Amino acid sequence: MEFSEYELADNPRYSLQEEEEEEDEREWCCTVDYVDSSPASPAPVAAASSDLTGNSHKDSIQDTSVPGYRVIVHIDLDCFYAQVEMLRNPEFQGKPLAVHQKHMVVTCNYEARKCGVSKVMSVFEALEICPEMVLICGEDLTHYREISYKITELLEEFTPFVERLCLDENFIDISQLVEKRLQRIGTGGVIPANVFVSGHVYGNQTLNIADPRHVRLALGSQIAAEMRTVIFNGVSLTGSAGIAPNKLLAKLVSGIFKPDQQTTLLPESIQDCMESLTHPRQVPGIGPKTAKRLGYLGINSIHGLQTFPLDLLEKDLGVCTAQRIHRLSFGEDDSCVVARGPPQSLSDEDTFRMCSSLDEIRMRIEELLISLLIRLHKDGRVPRTIRLTIRRTTASNKWFNRESRQCPIPNQLMQKINTGPCDTVIPLVEILMKLFQKMVDTRSQFYVSLLSVCFAKLVQPTLASPIKGSIGFYLTQKSPGKSDLSPNGKVRRQLLRQWRGSDDADPGENTAGPLQGMESYQESLWGMSDHVAQVNPNLTGSDSNLPPGIDVDVFKELPANIQKEIIADASSSKGQLKCNSKKEQSTEKELRKGTFLFRSLTEEQRKLLVPPDIDCSPITSSSDTPRLDVPSSLPDDPDPQLEQGAVNDNAASVQDCQPSGKILELGNVECERLTLPNSGPIPSNVDPKVFSELPAELQNELLTDWKQRKTVPKRNTAKLASKVKPNARAKSPKKITKSNSILKYFNKN
């Protein structure tokens, strides 16, 4: 087993130095001395394990070298989304509130539950039951994700053995914290008689301090209570906890007393606890499919599962699954708590009633992609794979299975993926459209009700060419007075937090409000903070004439000329950013994402902004040019827009995303001189109409760009494209500074 770089090298909290600090700050907290950063001390050996779903974990950090009774805590935030929303909108406190995604209520607070509202109820139904209910759309998970990671981080202050189950649930293995505390309170092996259980005990079972298992669980309950207190002090959210000898049981009992309570399960009550479940489906680890198959076997109760012949079960479900769920039915679960670190993939998806046109598919894919690119930029890692998932409804048969296709991301595109949407959106959309066409015969009628875009195989960019915004970038920067980048330094701790998405200071350094800093990361998205408010420092919400729905703070972050453009657009009834009630929200969202301008352009206009390094235009294949691994049987996309300005007449293909340079070529061809308002000469292969519809400033930017490119030594790019290696081309002098380019609004570098 190996510790991930994240776990050991990048996480200062697990260093010895930090342990000493932790001891000072919180004397009751056990030191984390089983993870030693010194090279002489080998990392703890982990056992391959499996979680409740049967997934094995080769990189578990469970330390099997320490004997003793396991104590696992499961913390489940109480109606998480609703709590977050009440925190963000204190005026909603005490009112019935539900959070919905599309037409479904996904969670609601206890006031709404009192009215009969429940999860997975339609919004319509919920409002009928409770007309005064506050309804909040929870489709944008950004805030929830932020707070969720903050909570995990707070828990990691106790121990590194924290496993995120989902946004609002964590498992914590506190076995070693318990052992430490035991050593501290037990003098000469004698346990004080005043050991108690914090919170409820399952079945009101009496604690027996003569039983070392009871003592450990009791101490565990105290640690769990402290964890809940830390969470509440840190983010003002309450949660319920379960304390038990394994993950399965901890999860089962955490929900018994809610909200803001906890339950400890003593070993003698395990069988009672399991038998209290009315159906196998209630066992975490037995999902709807498995439960259905059990139903076919006539197994509809825990007792039925426990007593069913294992060999028959194995025949039907396979040996592995059968044995696993059979053991689960007895409350046995030896799976380890696995700190997984950063997510292995980032995805975004959207559902809709029906989508049957390619244009709409493209638009939705682009929206998902831009949203994902922002998260990716913040993450700092680079994906090697992109995946498109769809759910379609055929005319003959309604089915809900998902289908997906994926492909590697071309190297040169991968390297640019974190620099800004201009560089990558269009080629990535083209890739995704190809993947879509790989699944759907677009020549016939199709209906799609879900689209999901996923970046997978996330890797750190090499330190040799770190991407700004990534941890790698900061680690290679030498800034005066901040040279402490040692594994134990607080700078590193902050970097970790930046990666996590909360830029606020260390606990203890910042005692301000619970949500402070949660949104601060947005300021740095796409490098907008590099060009910031000093452009127009006096602007305020009251005098800005901003269109409704635009966040003043975000607006102030924008360059002055863009601010003017927005105001001008707002005052014009024909402005591109004109808002209707629905559009207001998307405008704000886009502003927050820093992509509003890009999105306000037509596709053809955007293509003009594609930087020269990435090109989707067709190029004759070359042996030394990396190619995207999409089967050539894909139907070629006869997209005329792509062919515009192409080097040759080949049909556009995903495979042809090459670093050659559409704009570079534009700058090198003999230009037809056109007379347009604000115009100089524009390249012959630029549609004058498309160009003329661009905002004047963009026209000027492009003209300047083209003019500059004309100073680049002339060369036959069509030939060059097939000869020059990608890396060499990436470093070619054609890469013009973006300081005066509209691209600066999108690029941080």
Added chain:
DNA sequence: GTGGTGTAG
């Protein structure tokens, strides 16, 4: 090793 699908929470 890669890609597609299914299961799970």
Added chain:
DNA sequence: GGTTCTACACCAC
């Protein structure tokens, strides 16, 4: 079935 994610096992190639 309904949402929005994230993760991983298993299988085919």
